[in-house]
Amino acid sequence: MTISLFEPEDLESRLRRLGLSDVDQVRTHANRTVMLSLRRRVLRIHRGYAHAPDRVLLAIVTFLRRGARRDTRRAAEREFLAFPVHHHVPPAPRRASAERARPGDVAVIERLRERHAELNRQHFAGALGEIPIRLSGRMRRRLGELVADLGTGRPVAIVLSRRHLSRGPWREVEHTLLHEMVHQWQAEEGRPLDHGRDFRHKARQVGIVARAARLTG
Numbered sequence: 001m002t003i004s005l006f007e008p009e010d011l012e013s014r015l016r017r018l019g020l021s022d023v024d025q026v027r028t029h030a031n032r033t034v035m036l037s038l039r040r041r042v043l044r045i046h047r048g049y050a051h052a053p054d055r056v057l058l059a060i061v062t063f064l065r066r067g068a069r070r071d072t073r074r075a076a077e078r079e080f081l082a083f084p085v086h087h088h089v090p091p092a093p094r095r096a097s098a099e100r101a102r103p104g105d106v107a108v109i110e111r112l113r114e115r116h117a118e119l120n121r122q123h124f125a126g127a128l129g130e131i132p133i134r135l136s137g138r139m140r141r142r143l144g145e146l147v148a149d150l151g152t153g154r155p156v157a158i159v160l161s162r163r164h165l166s167r168g169p170w171r172e173v174e175h176t177l178l179h180e181m182v183h184q185w186q187a188e189e190g191r192p193l194d195h196g197r198d199f200r201h202k203a204r205q206v207g208i209v210a211r212a213a214r215l216t217g
Contacts, residue, residue, distance in 0.1 A: 011050040109135065
């Protein structure tokens with residue numbers, strides 16, 4: 001059993017006491033992945049942060065502050081993401097939503113796994129860990145993505161668009177795979193998962209274009 005020092009209804013007042021501004025409304029949720037978001041002056045924040053100490057809430061206020069330096073925001077983000085909100089407010093059970101396997105998936109995924117191992121040796125000195133590779137028919141704009149655990153930052157899977165694979169040439173599919181491997185490198189190194197300076201530098205090293213998405217339809 002978790003013993004809480006703070007009540008959930010105190011969260012907004014605590015954030016405002018610590019300097020939260022430019023926010024008209026604070027709403028809490030128990031989303032499994034998005035810890036907080038700010039849109040149209042409405043802050044949506046995981047209710048588990050009601051149990052966080054002031055230093056974590058101050059990091060949230062710093063992250064949301066207009067004009068904050070990028071390195072300051074990244075440090076603040078690492079601080080509040082490290083707080084185990086799910087220990088205090090467990091998420092609702094996730095509905096099973098895995099896509100059905102299709103004919104040929106096993107062969108394609110095995111080919112991608114082999115190429116991942118080759119690219120790992122070629123560009124990362126074999127330092128990246130093995131990671132599941134999945135195919136998705138739901139991606140319309142994205143070519144691929146790295147799925148990471150928000151609580152730990154640990155990479156969970158690389159997901160590639162089925163449309164991309166069907167319309168590719170294969171060299172473009174490999175380009176996308178390598179793009180997601182750079183994100184895997186960020187996650188395993190404990191770096192922010194973004195397309196910032198670290199990503200662009202590593203992308204140039206491995207010889208890919210530092211782009212995030214492309215129309216696949």
